[in-house]
Amino acid sequence: xxxxxxxxxxxxxxxxxxxxxxxxxxxxxxxxxxxxxxxxxxxxxxxxxxxxxxxxxxxxxxxxxxxxxxxxxxxxxxxxxxxxxxxxxxxxxxxxxxxxxxxxxxxxxxxxxxxxxxxxxxxxxxxxxxxxxxxxxxxxxxxxxxxxxxxxxxxxxxxxxxxxxxxxxxxxxxxxxxxxxxxxxxxxxxxxxxxxxxxxxxxxxxxxxxxxxxxxxxxxxxxxxxxxxxxxxxxxxxxxxxxxxxxxxxxxxxxxxxxxxxxxxxxxxxxx
Numbered sequence: 001x002x003x004x005x006x007x008x009x010x011x012x013x014x015x016x017x018x019x020x021x022x023x024x025x026x027x028x029x030x031x032x033x034x035x036x037x038x039x040x041x042x043x044x045x046x047x048x049x050x051x052x053x054x055x056x057x058x059x060x061x062x063x064x065x066x067x068x069x070x071x072x073x074x075x076x077x078x079x080x081x082x083x084x085x086x087x088x089x090x091x092x093x094x095x096x097x098x099x100x101x102x103x104x105x106x107x108x109x110x111x112x113x114x115x116x117x118x119x120x121x122x123x124x125x126x127x128x129x130x131x132x133x134x135x136x137x138x139x140x141x142x143x144x145x146x147x148x149x150x151x152x153x154x155x156x157x158x159x160x161x162x163x164x165x166x167x168x169x170x171x172x173x174x175x176x177x178x179x180x181x182x183x184x185x186x187x188x189x190x191x192x193x194x195x196x197x198x199x200x201x202x203x204x205x206x207x208x209x210x211x212x213x214x215x216x217x218x219x220x221x222x223x224x225x226x227x228x229x230x231x232x233x234x235x236x237x238x239x240x241x242x243x244x245x246x247x248x249x250x251x252x253x254x255x256x257x258x259x260x261x262x263x264x265x266x267x268x269x270x271x272x
Contacts (some may be wrong), residue, residue: 001038001041002041002044004038004047004048005022005047006047006050007047007048007049007050008050008052008053009049009050009051009053010054010055011054011056012054012136012159015027015051015159016157018047018049019049019156020157022046023046024044024045025045025046025049025157026043026045026047026048027051027114028050028052029051029052029071029072029108029110029114030074030108030112031106031111032099033117051071051110051159054072056161057073057161057162058070058072058073059073059162060073060077060078060081060083061083062083062087065167066164066165066167067083067087067091067165067167068162068163068164069084069162069163069164069165070110070161070162071108071110071114071159071160071161071162071163072108072110073109074104074105074107074108074109075095075096075098075099075103075104075107075112076104076105078092078095078109079092079093079096079104080092087167088165090125090172090189090191091165091171093172093173094121094124094173094189095109095121097121097175097177097182098112098121098122099182099183100182109122110161110163113126113133113152113160113163116151116152116213117150117183118149118150118207118208118210118214118244119178119183119185119187119207119208120184120207121175121184121207123142123145123146123205123207124188124189124205124206124207124214125189125205126142126163127143127146127203127205127214127215127216128171128216129142129166129171129189129191130142130143130165130191131163131165131166132164133145133163133164134160134162134164135154135158135160136158136161137158140153143216148212149211149213151213168193168194169191169194169201170193170269171190171192171269172189172190172265172268172269173187173188173190173265174261174262174264174265175208175261176208176257176261183208184207185208185209185248185249185257186206186207186209186257186258187206187207187208187261188204188205188206188207188217188258188261188262188265189204189207189265190204190205190224190262190265190269191203191205192224192228192269199225200225202220202221202225203216204217204224204262205217206238206258206262208244208254209243209244209257209258210243211242211243212242217258219236220236220262224266228266228269229266230263230264230267232266233262233263233266236259237255237256237259238255240252240254240255243255243258
């Protein structure tokens with residue numbers, strides 16, 4: 001590692017102040033990506049601002065009829081929370097599928113979405129569940145948060161404070177794991193609810209497959225809103241040239257995975 005100054009603020013305002021005062025400073029959440037990057041000397045921040053000592057970022061609660069999860073809440077805590085299991089069981093199940101126990105006990109929801117790895121799980125949940133990302137200065141709809149691979153709408157000195165999820169409807173998350181990393185080679189989060197107009201509303205968010213990161217599959221949403229059945233997805237597909245192609249699989253392979261996993265997710269939901 002290169003040398004850096006280490007800070008452990010106890011207040012959000014102090015953390016924000018440190019980041020704004022030091023242009024090359026970086027916030028440290030669970031460190032699952034950043035620490036490895038530092039060890040490989042691929043980054044040289046002047047300061048690390050450890051967010052684990054800010055109590056406000058570890059709150060998990062119902063606020064104004066929505067589920068609010070602090071940025072520093074760990075994956076293991078989301079998975080084990082009786083509250084999350086009760087109001088958004090699909091989100092709890094997703095958290096329990098991330099990585100392995102070591103990753104789940106260190107990684108955080110805020111760190112995951114801020115890093116915006118194209119194979120991460122939480123971005124799909126945020127998009128499908130229509131979440132709002134609350135920062136130290138504004139609220140960002142999930143649909144506007146991801147701007148590309150490892151890119152978000154966050155400013156360099158902006159901190160995710162919490163992620164807020166509306167309640168209601170039914171959701172499920174399915175993914176095909178890379179056998180080594182357990183990252184999603186393709187993951188699909190499907191949510192089904194009722195729109196304000198009274199019509200059926202379906203959101204299908206895909207992670208791990210798209211060259212531009214997480215995205216909604218509009219064609220699948222329209223088909224499922226008409227008839228919520230795996231049969232409705234028959235014949236639907238995604239363009240292979242828009243999918244990630246790497247040593248783990250071709251674009252065509254990932255497109256096939258997305259379609260198959262989406263059908264499995266719908267079948268699970270339809271079965272109750």
